[in-house]
Amino acid sequence: DTEVTQTPKHLVMGMTNKKSLKCEQHMGHRAMYWYKQKAKKPPELMFVYSYEKLSINESVPSRFSPECPNSSLLNLHLHALQPEDSALYLCASSHLGPTHGYTFGSGTRLTVV
Amino acid sequence: GIQVEQSPPDLILQEGANSTLRCNFSDSVNNLQWFHQNPWGQLINLFYIPSGTKQNGRLSATTVATERYSLLYISSSQTTDSGVYFCAVDPGNTGNQFYFGTGTSLTVIP
Numbered sequence: 001d002t003e004v005t006q007t008p009k010h011l012v013m014g015m016t017n018k019k020s021l022k023c024e025q026h027m028g029h030r031a032m033y034w035y036k037q038k039a040k041k042p043p044e045l046m047f048v049y050s051y052e053k054l055s056i057n058e059s060v061p062s063r064f065s066p067e068c069p070n071s072s073l074l075n076l077h078l079h080a081l082q083p084e085d086s087a088l089y090l091c092a093s094s095h096l097g098p099t100h101g102y103t104f105g106s107g108t109r110l111t112v113v
Numbered sequence: 114g115i116q117v118e119q120s121p122p123d124l125i126l127q128e129g130a131n132s133t134l135r136c137n138f139s140d141s142v143n144n145l146q147w148f149h150q151n152p153w154g155q156l157i158n159l160f161y162i163p164s165g166t167k168q169n170g171r172l173s174a175t176t177v178a179t180e181r182y183s184l185l186y187i188s189s190s191q192t193t194d195s196g197v198y199f200c201a202v203d204p205g206n207t208g209n210q211f212y213f214g215t216g217t218s219l220t221v222i223p
Contacts, residue, residue: 045210096209104148104155104158
């Protein structure tokens, strides 16, 4: 299995809703990442997990709450989002260390109404 | 933080033409990747190339870390090459903190 699987592919949520994005990989990667991508912009790093522990938080608002329950699974919990949070949310994974590239999932397109 | 600029921002090619995409970065980096993002948003890793030259079929890449740039060469372009090309750099030494460049949007017309 050489894939990163993200669900759902599309999500529409209201500003008062709570929802979660899910990311799963079975490649034995011990680093997992969340990126946010607005239309016609590059992906922006949000969070990095190494060995299931949060190692980097790029000053992301607390309405985004990441969770890594095990080495194969990464969640992003969403609460009280704003319309400007509408974007493509991308998950990636990699082996740890400076010699490995990323594998990305196909993303979740989130619309906040 | 580190600045990563790509050029050109937009490129239109006739099928069969060759092209060179450039990635400049403002500080030293230990790791660099090139990605292709297709029109559906999927990011595909093309090369992991912190230094030197690599080739994969019609694509090749060269990174000159000491001069803070990387080049992606596309030869005999095809319509399926259309999309956005990003370079991403890791300014540290962990391989775990990649920052994306501004991107080059490529359109290949038949």
